[in-house]
Amino acid sequence: MSDTNVTVDDIEAAGTDAAAAIETAATDHADLPGHGGHEEHYTSLGLSNMKLAMWLFLGSECLLFGALISTYLISKARFVTELVAGNPDVIAGISNGENGELVAEMISEASVEPIFDIPFTSLSSFILLMSSLSMVLAHKAVSEGNYKNLRIWLSTTMLMGATFMAGQVYEFTTFFREGLTYDGTVFGTAFYTLTGFHGAHVTGGLIMLGSLIYLSFKDKMQQDRAETVELVGLYWHFVDIVWVLIFTIVYLIP
Amino acid sequence: MATATTDHAVEAHDDHEHHPTARTYWITFLLLAVLTAIEVAWSYLGLEGLALVAPLLIMMVLKFMIVGGVFMHLQTDFKVLNGYWFTLAFGIAVVLAVCVYLVVFAAFNFNI
Numbered sequence: 133m134s135d136t137n138v139t140v141d142d143i144e145a146a147g148t149d150a151a152a153a154i155e156t157a158a159t160d161h162a163d164l165p166g167h168g169g170h171e172e173h174y175t176s177l178g179l180s181n182m183k184l185a186m187w188l189f190l191g192s193e194c195l196l197f198g199a200l201i202s203t204y205l206i207s208k209a210r211f212v213t214e215l216v217a218g219n220p221d222v223i224a225g226i227s228n229g230e231n232g233e234l235v236a237e238m239i240s241e242a243s244v245e246p247i248f249d250i251p252f253t254s255l256s257s258f259i260l261l262m263s264s265l266s267m268v269l270a271h272k273a274v275s276e277g278n279y280k281n282l283r284i285w286l287s288t289t290m291l292m293g294a295t296f297m298a299g300q301v302y303e304f305t306t307f308f309r310e311g312l313t314y315d316g317t318v319f320g321t322a323f324y325t326l327t328g329f330h331g332a333h334v335t336g337g338l339i340m341l342g343s344l345i346y347l348s349f350k351d352k353m354q355q356d357r358a359e360t361v362e363l364v365g366l367y368w369h370f371v372d373i374v375w376v377l378i379f380t381i382v383y384l385i386p
Numbered sequence: 387m388a389t390a391t392t393d394h395a396v397e398a399h400d401d402h403e404h405h406p407t408a409r410t411y412w413i414t415f416l417l418l419a420v421l422t423a424i425e426v427a428w429s430y431l432g433l434e435g436l437a438l439v440a441p442l443l444i445m446m447v448l449k450f451m452i453v454g455g456v457f458m459h460l461q462t463d464f465k466v467l468n469g470y471w472f473t474l475a476f477g478i479a480v481v482l483a484v485c486v487y488l489v490v491f492a493a494f495n496f497n498i
Contacts, residue, residue, distance in 0.1 A: 205491070261419065369457045
């Protein structure tokens with residue numbers, strides 16, 4: 133106790149040194165990737181936890197859409213077989229007793245193709261494909277700190293996604309008027325479930341994009357949050373990829 | 387362990403800088419647009435059976451891989467994973483999933 137001649141000045145000096153050390157450590161830490169204000173935790177795979185979680189989520193989504201596409205193919209095959217065989221229940225289910233011309237065409241071609249409007253769906257597919265481009269350009273813009281371009285590309289993506297959804301609503305309305313109802317036939321159920329689930333995913337993506345635009349205008353979507361834009365982008369591209377499959381399997385292959 | 391994690395993190399950060407350029411994204415988009423146009427045109431050629439379906443499926447898989455590889459950064463992020471075992475496990479999972487779907491189709495087709 134006798135050799136501890138610690139003065140108030142010593143304590144203050146020690147406190148200043150400690151504060152300086154903490155500040156230096158914090159600066160060094162900020163130099164590490166993903167630590168510029170917004171903290172990202174990296175897994176041993178070299179990906180951030182958030183990105184890995186998004187990939188796992190997309191993996192589970194693959195199973196969901198895989199099951200829906202399989203169900204659609206099986207249902208369509210059974211529906212066409214029974215339609216060609218002249219099952220009165222199936223014929224009544226598709227036509228509602230009003231659209232005999234369409235049913236006759238489907239029976240003669242042994243296909244559900246006559247009900248689809250391929251040029252219209254091709255255009256909406258192209259629009260969705262374009263929205264993937266604007267999404268990656270939005271990510272590019274935020275990575276480079278170009279917030280004006282970030283807002284432009286995010287808004288473009290959202291606009292194109294909304295256009296695609298408007299197209300789907302129009303298509304559903306037309307099909308319903310043609311006699312293809314959700315509960316009329318197993319084909320109708322499988323078709324609306326598959327494309328409807330995809331539409332719900334696009335709608336979810338539109339909400340995410342809207343949130344990003346809002347945060348961007350509030351200056352809360354800065355360069356250090358580029359990964360958030362990339363994660364939304366991953367989801368959006370996944371939705372696009374699923375449509376690539378649906379467009380070919382459902383619309384182009386009779 | 388901490389060093390290993392940091393190394394991975396630095397590697398991941400470096401990789402972000404190696405994401406494709408805007409020019410690559412535009413070229414990729416043009417390629418996708420051309421593939422889509424060919425797909426639609428092919429469906430109007432009046433072909434039937436394998437001649438119709440096989441090219442459509444090939445183009446679909448190509449588009450799938452291009453969007454996944456370039457737009458979703460799998461081309462660069464898989465390098466980040468740098469994991470032979472991870473890639474192997476991923477490949478096995480894909481083969482397993484395809485087998486499951488084929489079995490389901492076969493079950494329905496043969497009324498098992």
